Amino acid sequence: MEQRRTDLALEARELWQERAGETTRLDGVEARTEEREGFLSETVRILDAQGEQALGKPEGTYVTLTMDGLQRREEDAFGRGARAVAGVLRELMGPESQQGGALVVGLGNRAITPDAIGPKVHEHTLVTRHLVQQAPEHFGTFRPVASLAAGVLGTTGMESGELVQAVCRRLKPAWVIAVDALASRSLDRLCRTVQISDTGIIPGSGVGNHRFALDKKTLGVPVLAVGVPTVVYGATLAADLLGRDDLPPLGRGGELLVTPKDIDSQVGDLSKVIAYGINLALQPGLGVEDLDLLLS
Numbered sequence: 001m002e003q004r005r006t007d008l009a010l011e012a013r014e015l016w017q018e019r020a021g022e023t024t025r026l027d028g029v030e031a032r033t034e035e036r037e038g039f040l041s042e043t044v045r046i047l048d049a050q051g052e053q054a055l056g057k058p059e060g061t062y063v064t065l066t067m068d069g070l071q072r073r074e075e076d077a078f079g080r081g082a083r084a085v086a087g088v089l090r091e092l093m094g095p096e097s098q099q100g101g102a103l104v105v106g107l108g109n110r111a112i113t114p115d116a117i118g119p120k121v122h123e124h125t126l127v128t129r130h131l132v133q134q135a136p137e138h139f140g141t142f143r144p145v146a147s148l149a150a151g152v153l154g155t156t157g158m159e160s161g162e163l164v165q166a167v168c169r170r171l172k173p174a175w176v177i178a179v180d181a182l183a184s185r186s187l188d189r190l191c192r193t194v195q196i197s198d199t200g201i202i203p204g205s206g207v208g209n210h211r212f213a214l215d216k217k218t219l220g221v222p223v224l225a226v227g228v229p230t231v232v233y234g235a236t237l238a239a240d241l242l243g244r245d246d247l248p249p250l251g252r253g254g255e256l257l258v259t260p261k262d263i264d265s266q267v268g269d270l271s272k273v274i275a276y277g278i279n280l281a282l283q284p285g286l287g288v289e290d291l292d293l294l295l296s
Contacts, residue, residue: 004236007182008195008229009044009062012055015185026054036087037080040066058215060199063088068192070269078273079288085194085226085277092198092224093175093281100174101129101144102282105164105214107180107203109152114230114259117271118179121226122149124275126283126294129171143282146171150203160203161212168219176223177278178203178214183257184229185236190259191266194228194274201225226278228270231257 006012016026028051034041044062046052052059065084069077106122108115129144148167150160168176178201184190200215200223215223234256260266279291286294 004185004239005183005233006185006229006236007227008064008184008189008193009046009055009057009197010042010064010195011185011189012057013044016054027051028054036065037084038074039069039081039084041084041088042066058199060197061092062195062197062199063092065194065196066189066192067194067270067273070273071192071266078269078276081273082276082280082288085196085274086280088196089177089224089226089278089281090284092196093222101146101171102175102177103164103167103171103173104145104147104278105160105176105178106147106149107160107178107201107214109155110149111155113263113267114257115181116267117181117228117230117274119149120267120271121179121275121278122147124272124279124295126279126286126291128283141285145282146173159212161214161218164214165212165219168221173221176214176219176221177226178223179226179274179278181231182227182229183231183233183236185232185240187232187237187258189229190232191228191230191263191270194226194270196227197225198222199225201227226274228267228274230263230267231259234258 004015013029013031028046028048030045030047032043042064046055046057046059048059067081070081104125106118108118110116110119125147127145127147128139128142129146131139132142132144150163153159180201180203182195200213202213237258276288276291280286
């Protein structure tokens, strides 16, 4: 029985290689590694249905940034991290990245720290839609951006996807950028990596609570997904440490979620980096210092 669960395309590819052997070619998938702003950047492109079946992920591009320098408090790690996120977002948006309004959606439950990445990104998002509409003579050069913390079904009575779909119908943005917490297979990647993809996202997928998908099919506009792994399943951790999938039944222990002890500070740091990266991507005329002033 498969015990290892991950939301990261990079890790799904690693798991496939471990089962099939390092020398086996994975058809339908391309991978490359590079450096962005001093951080490791690993890209996995799923090209067709064969790649989808092998990795269990939708066709598209997945970029994983490893931001371990942020935890080590390296010089200018915050600014470099934000610029790296912005660069990936601009690449995935393509030549049309400077056109049309955008909606930033923070998914998750702000009352549960490992799930609060999305709501905290929402708090640091530079919203400009109202300014562009009401004072175009001063803010006409800004892209109109709106932001929404969608909440969770248990506190709003509405699926996050339903709420976002309704807002999209009203605002008609050119892009949606959705931010959510994810699950990893590895403790080493918790709160150290950021996955950015052009495939959309399913709220709650990180904790096995699959909901209404947010993608181009459901919303009618392109959806970029930004995710941070904040938890590891107990069963996944056990299987990974032992190097085997055929574990005996773990009972309720298999559903345990493991998270870092300093999760509050790590979520706070990464959510601000991601928010600034989104702001830089959507408002290319601004820098980190400008955002500090505008968001203070």
